[in-house]
Amino acid sequence: MNALTFDAGFAPSRIRLVDIRHRQLLIAQLRMLLLAAGFAFIALVALVRIAWLGVVQPAPTEHSMAQALLPPRGEITDRNGVPLARAFPAYALWYNPNALGDGGPPLVNPPALVAARLKAIFPDIDLAATTRFLAAGKPGYIRRRLLPAEVNQVNAIGELALETPGERDRQYPQGKLAAHVLGYVASDGHGRVGMESFLDSRLLDPAQRGKPVPLSIDVRVQGALEDELASGMRAVNAAGAAGIVLDVDSGEVMALASLPSFDPNKIDAEGQKHMFNRVTNEVYELGSTFKPLTVAAAIDAGVVTDLGKRYSAAPLHIDGFTIHDDENLGPTLNVPETLIHSSNIVSAQIADQLGGDRLSRALADLGMNERPYIELPARGFPIWHKPPWPRLRTMTVGFGHGVAVTPLHLATAYAALVNGGIWRPATLLKVKPGDEARGRRVFKESTSARMKQLLRMIAVYGTGRKANAPGFRVGGKTGSAEKATAGGYNHHSVVATFASAFPMDDPRYVVVVMLDDPKAVAASSYQRTAAWNAVPIVGRLIPRIGPMLGVLPDNNRDIDLSDLKPLVGDGGGNE
Amino acid sequence: MTQQSRLRRMGWIAVLALCTVCYLGLHLKVHAVRSEVVRSERQIIALEDEKMLLETEFETRASQEQLASWNRVEFGYTAPTAGQFVENERQLAKFGTPRAAGAPEPIRVASLATGEDAPPFPKFVSPLTGKPVDEKLLDPAPRRVNLDATYERAALRIPLAAAIGDVHE
Numbered sequence: 135m136n137a138l139t140f141d142a143g144f145a146p147s148r149i150r151l152v153d154i155r156h157r158q159l160l161i162a163q164l165r166m167l168l169l170a171a172g173f174a175f176i177a178l179v180a181l182v183r184i185a186w187l188g189v190v191q192p193a194p195t196e197h198s199m200a201q202a203l204l205p206p207r208g209e210i211t212d213r214n215g216v217p218l219a220r221a222f223p224a225y226a227l228w229y230n231p232n233a234l235g236d237g238g239p240p241l242v243n244p245p246a247l248v249a250a251r252l253k254a255i256f257p258d259i260d261l262a263a264t265t266r267f268l269a270a271g272k273p274g275y276i277r278r279r280l281l282p283a284e285v286n287q288v289n290a291i292g293e294l295a296l297e298t299p300g301e302r303d304r305q306y307p308q309g310k311l312a313a314h315v316l317g318y319v320a321s322d323g324h325g326r327v328g329m330e331s332f333l334d335s336r337l338l339d340p341a342q343r344g345k346p347v348p349l350s351i352d353v354r355v356q357g358a359l360e361d362e363l364a365s366g367m368r369a370v371n372a373a374g375a376a377g378i379v380l381d382v383d384s385g386e387v388m389a390l391a392s393l394p395s396f397d398p399n400k401i402d403a404e405g406q407k408h409m410f411n412r413v414t415n416e417v418y419e420l421g422s423t424f425k426p427l428t429v430a431a432a433i434d435a436g437v438v439t440d441l442g443k444r445y446s447a448a449p450l451h452i453d454g455f456t457i458h459d460d461e462n463l464g465p466t467l468n469v470p471e472t473l474i475h476s477s478n479i480v481s482a483q484i485a486d487q488l489g490g491d492r493l494s495r496a497l498a499d500l501g502m503n504e505r506p507y508i509e510l511p512a513r514g515f516p517i518w519h520k521p522p523w524p525r526l527r528t529m530t531v532g533f534g535h536g537v538a539v540t541p542l543h544l545a546t547a548y549a550a551l552v553n554g555g556i557w558r559p560a561t562l563l564k565v566k567p568g569d570e571a572r573g574r575r576v577f578k579e580s581t582s583a584r585m586k587q588l589l590r591m592i593a594v595y596g597t598g599r600k601a602n603a604p605g606f607r608v609g610g611k612t613g614s615a616e617k618a619t620a621g622g623y624n625h626h627s628v629v630a631t632f633a634s635a636f637p638m639d640d641p642r643y644v645v646v647v648m649l650d651d652p653k654a655v656a657a658s659s660y661q662r663t664a665a666w667n668a669v670p671i672v673g674r675l676i677p678r679i680g681p682m683l684g685v686l687p688d689n690n691r692d693i694d695l696s697d698l699k700p701l702v703g704d705g706g707g708n709e
Numbered sequence: 710m711t712q713q714s715r716l717r718r719m720g721w722i723a724v725l726a727l728c729t730v731c732y733l734g735l736h737l738k739v740h741a742v743r744s745e746v747v748r749s750e751r752q753i754i755a756l757e758d759e760k761m762l763l764e765t766e767f768e769t770r771a772s773q774e775q776l777a778s779w780n781r782v783e784f785g786y787t788a789p790t791a792g793q794f795v796e797n798e799r800q801l802a803k804f805g806t807p808r809a810a811g812a813p814e815p816i817r818v819a820s821l822a823t824g825e826d827a828p829p830f831p832k833f834v835s836p837l838t839g840k841p842v843d844e845k846l847l848d849p850a851p852r853r854v855n856l857d858a859t860y861e862r863a864a865l866r867i868p869l870a871a872a873i874g875d876v877h878e
Contacts, residue, residue, distance in 0.1 A: 199750045199753060199754060202750075202754045203754060203757055216768070217764075217765075217768060220761070220765065222761065222762070222765055223758045223761065223762065282762065305765055305769075307765050307768030307769045307772060308768070308769075308772045308773055308774070309769070309772050309774055310774065311772065311773050311774060353773060354773065356773065357772075357773025357774065357776070357777060358773075358777075360773075360774070361773075361774075361777045604790065604791060605790065605791030677787075677788035677789075677790075678788045680788075681788070681789060681794075686791075686794045686796065687789070687790060687791035687794065688791055688794070688796070689791045689792075
């Protein structure tokens with residue numbers, strides 16, 4: 135009984151114990167299961183999230199400051215980093231009639247009142263037209279460009295329909311300066327005309343547009359060139375003018391101007407008219423400026439060995455055509471006198487002795503049989519007759535007629551003439567020292583040395599005297615060619631050119647200035663020739679740009695002319 | 710459940726709660742800093758825009774054409790002539806006159822370094838840490854500053870280190 139009692143008393147408690155343990159085990163297992171499920175759920179969520187990020191969501195757009203500061207179109211600067219073209223945060227004034235969104239009238243105040251308030255901010259707008267525009271209720275620009283202060287004033291009117299969206303604008307801080315070099319950006323966002331067109335893909339490339347593109351031009355030199363060209367052009371009432379300053383050793387264009395110019399900030403019909411580039415696109419018969427090239431080719435070929443040799447200056451009759459000089463220069467002339475007095479007759483004789491083959495090869499080596507080398511899209515093709523040339527053509531090319539080239543061709547040829555004889559293509563991109571184009575040899579070093587003396591003599595004794603800026607050792611050759619017209623030459627319209635280099639003892643820069651159709655006015659002593667209009671421009675320009683380009687005036691230095699001096703009298707040039 | 714294990718559990722919960730609170734605090738702080746960074750970035754962008762606006766306005770107002778027309782009307786500066794340049798020390802010495810016979814000996818003076826009696830240039834203190842910025846930046850090897858007349862955007866600002874270096878010299 136006792137045992138039974140014991141049994142009876144013991145068994146239920148034991149069963150209960152087992153039961154509790156069993157239940158706790160179950161609970162523990164359940165919790166474990168829940169926990170595992172929880173972890174599994176978290177892991178699943180994480181996996182789904184990863185899959186979501188990887189598959190569905192696009193890559194996170196980089197929202198950084200660098201991104202926001204990246205201009206939509208790269209900046210163009212000059213060689214010293216002065217900005218010439220930049221993306222500029224601007225505001226426009228846009229009329230949005232649906233801004234209120236209630237289907238009612240677009241403006242809170244009557245259109246006439248709003249127009250009057252706008253007129254108070256922008257005095258140049260047409261009150262009646264603006265009132266009509268606002269009343270019509272069609273969206274559109276009221277004004278394309280606003281200043282920040284004007285934006286604040288417009289917002290102060292309190293009309294929601296007058297919106298001032300921020301727009302990126304292409305701004306040319308220097309205005310008309312170097313317009314032909316830069317070009318402009320059309321409304322489609324792509325560049326036109328100048329370097330804007332050439333560099334278009336580079337300026338729009340997101341990887342590269344953060345870095346400005348330096349051009350070879352120097353804005354100060356460009357400013358001086360345009361200033362002097364414009365005043366020279368006004369003084370003689372010329373139809374147009376062109377100028378270029380070229381580094382003779384690297385081919386870098388320091389300044390390039392074609393006048394009249396246009397304003398890339400504001401392209402209109404007037405601007406469109408002036409967009410063609412006289413320096414690189416228009417070809418001219420550049421006349422007497424070719425004579426040094428003929429003489430150089432003749433010296434180089436060994437045709438002219440004695441500069442003192444005298445040639446007859448009597449008019450030449452070839453194939454029913456008479457070659458004559460503008461005035462009687464005496465019975466005979468030697469080579470320095472030929473250049474100083476610019477004799478067509480003797481130049482033609484030298485060209486004749488040299489022969490058409492060698493003359494045409496020299497000119498072709500100077501790049502005159504192809505478009506000029508420059509980055510600009512507008513490059514004119516020269517008027518070039520394929521050799522062999524008949525005798526008369528050889529003779530006329532000898533003094534610059536029968537071949538028409540751009541002023542840029544002439545500048546690169548003169549660079550080769552004075553830099554030791556190496557022709558290099560011109561470039562508008564800044565060239566790192568040591569990275570210059572290799573170029574090709576056209577003249578011997580000795581020929582170049584001789585030509586430097588001869589060019590200097592023209593500026594000292596001849597037609598280039600007005601360019602002989604004290605201390606700058608300028609040398610150069612004038613040229614005044616009658617303009618070719620449909621039926622021959624127009625005797626009352628000339629192209630006056632002065633191709634020069636300085637300092638002649640160690641030439642660094644070539645300056646070519648050209649005036650299209652200068653008039654004979656009092657300012658040029660009633661003369662039309664280059665000596666009276668183009669040459670003084672260079673004479674004023676070089677003292678301005680020399681120190682900027684690292685050429686300091688020095689009265690104690692000059693190229694040695696002592697061996698050629700006895701060959702000429704006191705000079706006294708004409709053109 | 711024993712007293713001990715209950716205490717332990719409460720302890721764990723307290724630790725967990727504390728960690729959560731700390732984490733939340735940190736999280737908020739990180740967000741606060743991040744939004745501050747974003748705000749500063751926006752400010753920088755706005756200032757850069759404004760700078761560009763002012764710079765462009767300045768460039769436009771001082772364009773070569775404008776300067777030339779001012780010069781024509783107001784200043785009348787002309788290009789310098791050869792006489793206005795001195796190429797080297799020898800040319801400079803040419804301007805001196807030789808000492809006449811019997812002239813007194815020139816008085817020799819001790820050289821005075823610039824800025825000797827000037828107070829030391831205030832140290833630049835970082836606005837974030839409150840400590841002076843890199844010593845090397847403030848005390849570089851002394852060198853002369855060339856104030857070029859060339860116009861470069863960067864050259865308009867004299868390098869900070871160089872300028873201070875000169876003051877210290």
